Amino acid sequence: MTVYHKLIHGNMLNNYELGDITPEQALEQGYKPLIQAEREENKEYAVSYNEDETIPQMTSLNKICLHWTAGSNSPCNTDIKAYHFLIDSNGRIYPGTHKPEDNLNCKDGNYAAHCGGGNTGCIGLSVCGMAGFSLHKKETKYPITQKQVETLCCLTAYLTIKYGIIIKENSVFTHNEFDSKKAKPEGKIDITYLPYLPNLQIIRIGGYLRNKAEWYRKKIKEGKYKLEKKGSYYEFICVC
Numbered sequence: 001m002t003v004y005h006k007l008i009h010g011n012m013l014n015n016y017e018l019g020d021i022t023p024e025q026a027l028e029q030g031y032k033p034l035i036q037a038e039r040e041e042n043k044e045y046a047v048s049y050n051e052d053e054t055i056p057q058m059t060s061l062n063k064i065c066l067h068w069t070a071g072s073n074s075p076c077n078t079d080i081k082a083y084h085f086l087i088d089s090n091g092r093i094y095p096g097t098h099k100p101e102d103n104l105n106c107k108d109g110n111y112a113a114h115c116g117g118g119n120t121g122c123i124g125l126s127v128c129g130m131a132g133f134s135l136h137k138k139e140t141k142y143p144i145t146q147k148q149v150e151t152l153c154c155l156t157a158y159l160t161i162k163y164g165i166i167i168k169e170n171s172v173f174t175h176n177e178f179d180s181k182k183a184k185p186e187g188k189i190d191i192t193y194l195p196y197l198p199n200l201q202i203i204r205i206g207g208y209l210r211n212k213a214e215w216y217r218k219k220i221k222e223g224k225y226k227l228e229k230k231g232s233y234y235e236f237i238c239v240c
């Protein structure tokens with residue numbers, strides 16, 4: 001039996017939902033069989049980093065979708081329901097009302113609906129900001145900050161370790177990347193512009209974020225970044 005990228009934790013493709021996708025359609029859409037070494041590597045991370053966690057060691061949360069809220073620079077009530085984690089302009093991380101595990105099964109209606117057509121098994125992270133932004137004008141009263149994006153990538157790295165997710169285009173992606181691969185794209189523009197890097201091309205943003213996440217992943221594994229709870233929010237602390 002072939003195991004696909006999105007199925008790294010043992011679920012077979014015909015049990016997986018991405019708009020009733022079939023194995024043949026998955027191959028057509030570019031999902032590649034996962035090589036054994038990658039699966040083994042992931043398993044190791046998942047086990048070693050969950051020792052002090054209460055979550056199950058193996059889950060089928062296997063994707064992370066990166067968003068901006070298109071609101072202000074801090075989360076509102078709607079944002080809190082739509083995403084698993086939100087990041088304000090100071091790099092503070094606020095958990096949403098839904099836990100990532102709620103998205104293991106989206107049929108019960110109790111999940112964070114952040115990524116239409118791709119919510120099952122998918123963790124939704126969002127940086128707060130970009131209200132009123134359009135690709136044409138590139139203006140907003142609430143630009144996302146570099147601090148927010150760094151925190152987004154550090155949190156992505158942390159979650160890939162925690163849940164055993166590989167940082168690849170098919171498993172860690174922006175909402176725009178996900179949307180643009182759909183048969184009928186909805187025109188999602190998050191994340192297609194970084195105000196502090198105005199010349200970074202749209203098609204390079206996903207790769208830029210994944211590279212950063214990969215860098216943070218190494219640092220976290222070296223014990224250089226720790227997630228700390230500070231009352232209602234969390235923050236990454238650099239242990240340098």
Ligand SMILES: [Zn+2]
Nearest residue numbers: 067068175190
């Ligand atoms: Zn989005």
